[in-house]
Every structure is written in C-alpha cells, then in structure tokens.
Amino acid sequence: MTEQSQSTTLEQETETNDNSVSTVRAYEDVIAKIRKLISDEDMGPGDALPSERRLSDLFSVSRHSVREAIRVLQEQGVLAPKRGSGNYIRSSTREELTRALSSLVSGDARRLFEVFQLRELIEPQITALAAEMILPEQLAEMDQLLRTQMTTEDLSELQKIDRSFHALIAKATGNTLLSDLMDKISASIDPSRTEGHQSEERRVASITGHCRILAALQAHEPDAAAEAMRDHINDIKHAVSPDTP
C-alpha cells in the first residue's frame, strides 16, 4: 500500500472559493467531486465508481472522508454500495435528469432568452420554498456572502459570489434535484454574464436585489421572497439583454 506522500492537511484551495465563514468539511468537497466525476466521465446507471481507496488517493483525502461522502450519496439514492464489489450508480431518475439537463442548456445565443424564461419561472418558486426551509446557519452564510459582495471590487469574484448566492438558495430548499438544476442553469448563463454589463450601477442593483431577497428569507415570507427574486431576475435579464419586455 503506497503510503501517501501528503504531509499535512494542506488544502491547496482548489479554487479561490469561498467566503471564509462556512467550515468546509472534506466530505462535502468529495460529494461535489464525485458528482463531477460521474458527469465528466459520462457514467450512467449501473456503472461502478472507482474503489474507495482509489477515490481517496485521487482526491487526496482519507478513505474515511470518501466514505462519509458515499454515505450521503447513498442516502440520497445516487449510489448503491455492494460489499466486495463496488459502489454502483443507481438507475436514478435524478441522475438521468441532471445529466440530460446539462446537455439541454449547453446551447447559446438564442437560447439565452429561453434560459432566462426558465429562471423566471423556477427561481421565484425555489426562493419561496427556501423561505420556508432555510436554516439559521444558511441564513448566516448568505449574510456573510452579501457582506463580501459589498466590499469586493474584482469582477470575476463578484460573479462567483452572485452565483453562490443563487446556489445557496436552491440548496436551502433541501431538494438536491433543484439544487443541481439551478447549478446547471447558472453555469449556462455565466459565460454570457461576463461581458460588459458590470457597471457600478449594476453592482449596486445586484446588491439591492440580494438584500431584498435575503430579508424575505430571514423573515420566512415565501411570497415576498418569490417577488423579490422575480424582480431581481427581471433586473438581470434587462442588464444582459436590454431590449426585452
């Protein structure tokens, strides 16, 4: 057994991620990486994951952390462990859905309007649901994220924050399908959001919108949250493509 050459827990920050506060547990990272592995490697139902030992080596974490991640994935119905054999991807409606979705939103140009229309339909609803389900520490995390947004100048960083904000809301619903779906949608919009519309005015508008949404979430008011999100998305849409109703 090759002894790992990793001296300590030197967490090389895979990506300039996150806004400090939230204690990043290793297993959460592993969950994301396994999901990414599945979609990147184009693995489908019935396929076997690499062994736990291989995964722990691949991700440079302990097998224990890998197993914690697999436990969660199993509990979510994504994986089915088979002792002595491997961890298998379940014939999961969810995985098939998310996989299909990622290919759906791959288009561009004319589809931009359609993606925004989808967002307009679904995100206010998600936000309303989140207003009922969100947990105190998730509210705290969003609050922290918003504060960071207010004091950040870097555009790419702001973009990341914005995306995290919307991702956190979806996650707060407790529905992993919704969370994944929003992730795909955000990913498909991101590239187009890069271009030019990042004026100071836009930044202020974004913060204002987020404030309204967060306030509604903190108050646990679904209707207000949905409306705030609706306005926010409409706002974004106009910024991206000015000549739409």
Place this chain on the structure above:
Amino acid sequence: MTEQSQSTTLEQETETNDNSVSTVRAYEDVIAKIRKLISDEDMGPGDALPSERRLSDLFSVSRHSVREAIRVLQEQGVLAPKRGSGNYIRSSTREELTRALSSLVSGDARRLFEVFQLRELIEPQITALAAEMILPEQLAEMDQLLRTQMTTEDLSELQKIDRSFHALIAKATGNTLLSDLMDKISASIDPSRTEGHQSEERRVASITGHCRILAALQAHEPDAAAEAMRDHINDIKHAVSPDTP
C-alpha cells in the same frame, strides 16, 4: 486492552424478502439508536448529543460508524455539528418537513418526491405561460387528445396520452428549453411507477384534471390554468405516493 468482543452482529438468519443486499450496516443501527436516545431521553432542540466517543462506547461500535450515522442525520437536518463543542439537535421544523416528505425511508421515495416537487414548482408556471401563448390549432390538438383519452382503455396507451398532454402544454409556451425539460422530467417518472395508480378512479380523476386545465387554456386564463395544473399534479402525487401532504 480488551479487543472488541463483538462478533455477534452477524446474524444473517433474516432471509427477508429484501431484494437488495441484506447485510445490515452498523451506521443504520446507530441512526435508529440515536433517534431512540433523543426521544427516550426527551431531548429537545438545542440540546447537545453525547460526544461521538461516548456514543461509540455506549453503542459498542467504532467512532467511524457513529460519525457516518451523524453525517446522515446532519444531512437530514436532524443534527447540527459544532466542531469543538458537540452535536446539537436542530429546531425541529426542518426535520419534520423533510422527514414527513422524503427521507423517511429509502432513497427511492426521496428521489420521487424531489421530482414531484420540481414538477409542482415548474408545471403550473409553464401552464400559466402556455395559457397566454397557446395557438388555436394547439388547443384543437389537445382537445382531440382529451377525447381520445376518454375513449381509451389500454393502460400503456393512456400513459402515452397523459405524457403527450403535458408535453403539448410545454410546447405551447414556444420555449424549446421548457419543452425539452418537461419531456425529460416526464420520461424520468414514467418508468418508475407505471403501475399502481391505474384504477378506474384514477383514470376519471386524470380526465377531470385535464379538462379543467384545457378549459383554462382555452379561456387564456393563466392563473386558473396554473391552479388547475397544481391541483392535477398534487392529485397525481397522492396517487403515486400516498401519505404526503
């Protein structure tokens, strides 16, 4: 140093009809024991669980198994770990929601619930949009489809009709992304629960729901259409998995 004297956990005499691997995992036992501990000890929100080491000693399992159980419990919203302090019982609102709705049992029910939750969020909105956009010939097509549904007995045919009905609505929005998305969602639900809810009563209920929806579409009334679809989906959900709110 007394080596663990537990070789007793290997009773495999339970030849349960269980289709999957029968082996009982330790962490599942621990989950049950922790839940029992909470209710027996009458612990409420905010209280701290015994430490992981104490629990592992108490249950005569490794800390790893305890931690896997706690991971799951945490993911279900029952516990909130605080490093350096302890595992705390969360305010119960979230748990009641998730428990009652999804994570009570296996991942299957949860997946199904998540898909339905997505449908509940998105399909009424789609229907409302369709009420504004739908064309006369599309209305005629749906009308024809509904008449066919009324005079068809074949189950697989009825299923196909039902799916077409929902697909037509999505198509009527003119948004191909929405249309494709609904198609994938329908496809992901179809295979899972084809049987079970196909009584005569269900058939009538389905037709009734479709009638209401179509009427609202014909009248171009978005709100009524959305509400009709909401009720319809709720109806389906109850038929597929009873005892959900």
Place this chain on the structure above:
DNA sequence: TGACGATAATTGGTACAACCAATATAACTT
C-alpha cells in the same frame, strides 16, 4: 478441451489509534 473448485486479489464494512483545530473550562496572573 471444458467444467469445476480451490486460491488469490479486490472491495466495501468495521475497528482502533493518533493528531489537528476549534471550543469550553479551569487555573492562574494582574
């Protein structure tokens, strides 16, 4: 040659021991 059975390698399941970092508590200093 082909079928069969023992053997070895791989894999998930569990256990134990150690360490880190955050937290809480006790002890100490001022």
Place this chain on the structure above:
DNA sequence: AAGTTATATTGGTTGTACCAATTATCGTCA
C-alpha cells in the same frame, strides 16, 4: 473581578489493520 493562559473536551481528519463478501485467477480433474 477581569483578563490571560493552560488544559481538557469535542468534532474533523488521517492512517492502518483486519474482516467478509465478491470477483478474478488458476490449476486440477473428468
């Protein structure tokens, strides 16, 4: 009494070893 510093406790992570179920491999026998 208040603030500061040790110290013990706790969750988070890692490493290692072993077991049991499964799979792959190989050798023997008919």
